[in-house]
Amino acid sequence: MVPFQPRSNVPTVEEYMQVRTISSGYPLLITSSFLGMEDTTEEILLWATNEPVIIAASTVLLRIMDDIVGDEFEQERQHVVSSIQCYMKEYKISRKCAIEEPRKLVENAWKDINNACLAPTQVPMKFLMRAVNFARVVDVLYKDEDIFTNAGGKMKDHIEALLVKKMSV
Numbered sequence: 001m002v003p004f005q006p007r008s009n010v011p012t013v014e015e016y017m018q019v020r021t022i023s024s025g026y027p028l029l030i031t032s033s034f035l036g037m038e039d040t041t042e043e044i045l046l047w048a049t050n051e052p053v054i055i056a057a058s059t060v061l062l063r064i065m066d067d068i069v070g071d072e073f074e075q076e077r078q079h080v081v082s083s084i085q086c087y088m089k090e091y092k093i094s095r096k097c098a099i100e101e102p103r104k105l106v107e108n109a110w111k112d113i114n115n116a117c118l119a120p121t122q123v124p125m126k127f128l129m130r131a132v133n134f135a136r137v138v139d140v141l142y143k144d145e146d147i148f149t150n151a152g153g154k155m156k157d158h159i160e161a162l163l164v165k166k167m168s169v
Contacts, residue, residue: 010081010089013101017063017083026059027051030134034127047123054116054128057109058135064102064109065142110135 011019021027031048034040048055067082087098113135117128140158 010085012090013083013086016081016086017060020063020083021056021059024059024062026062026134027055030055030058030131033130033134037126037130039124039126044123044127048127052116052123053112054131057112057116058131058138060105060109061113061135061138062142064105065138066146068099068102068106069142069144070146 027048031045034044034048051059064083067084070082083102084095084098087093087101088095091098113132117125117132121128141155145154
């Protein structure tokens with residue numbers, strides 16, 4: 001990740017999104033997950049590496065949802081800036097107002113994901129669903145709080161429910 005240094009040098013929202021999207025590694029993670037799937041072809045991998053809308057939207061979800069729920073904690077530990085900080089500085093608005101724009105980006109990203117699944121494409125649906133499932137995981141991890149960073153509580157409960165506890169049928 002490329003931190004924006006010094007901390008007083010807060011980038012514009014556009015600059016932030018360009019760097020944080022690339023530095024997240026999320027497009028690479030989704031693309032790499034295709035390698036273990038049956039029917040993966042060179043064309044599918046080329047499609048994925050060109051960052052189609054569904055992968056770009058999933059990446060926006062990761063970055064923005066993480067920023068929304070993790071901003072205060074990140075600022076306490078003087079970590080890299082978040083999109084919230086960029087909005088606050090660029091538009092000279094409060095944190096509460098600065099969260100509203102990223103929330104709209106999250107909503108639009110979900111619309112893009114849904115539209116990508118409805119639009120005809122040369123890529124089989126199972127590959128699109130893989131990207132959708134990555135987005136669903138992000139939604140679980142960052143919906144109301146950062147359970148990825150604070151893995152002991154809800155994250156542990158989710159993992160136990162999925163892998164340990166018996167499911168009644």
